[in-house]
Amino acid sequence: MRNILNLLVTFLVFWCGSHYFNSYISISDTKTLILATVLMFVISIIYGLLLTVSMLSIVVGIGCLTTPLLVVASLVLTPIKLWLLDKYLTGFEIHGFWTYVILTIILSIFTVKVKSKKD
Secondary structure, eight states, X not given: OHHHHXXXXXXXXXXXXXXXXXXXEEEOXXXXXXXXXXXXXXXXXXXXXXXXXXXXXXXXXXXXXXHHHHHHHHHTHHHHHHHHHHHHSTTXXXXXXXXXXXXXXXXXXXXXXXXXXXX
């Protein structure tokens, strides 16, 4: 459920950005909008799997090297995802450094997190 909400939030952020701030975010059509949203979602899932495998590989001794790198990468993961979309997805363009920063902040604020229960 959390993943579906994050997918919808990403879609709405991209749609609002391209609709109301089209001089900063250019998305050519609805197909590109949906594809960009799905790609952001897939990259997040792949990152989550990599982090899980890295944590499990601590027992073997490899994870102590990869886990800190993945944790540091998580700090810049959203800008990297946005840059990859801008670079490789035709019809999806982000103009300016500050647009990356603002989109990263907005996506971070509206991302749904799981609240842990304390016993």
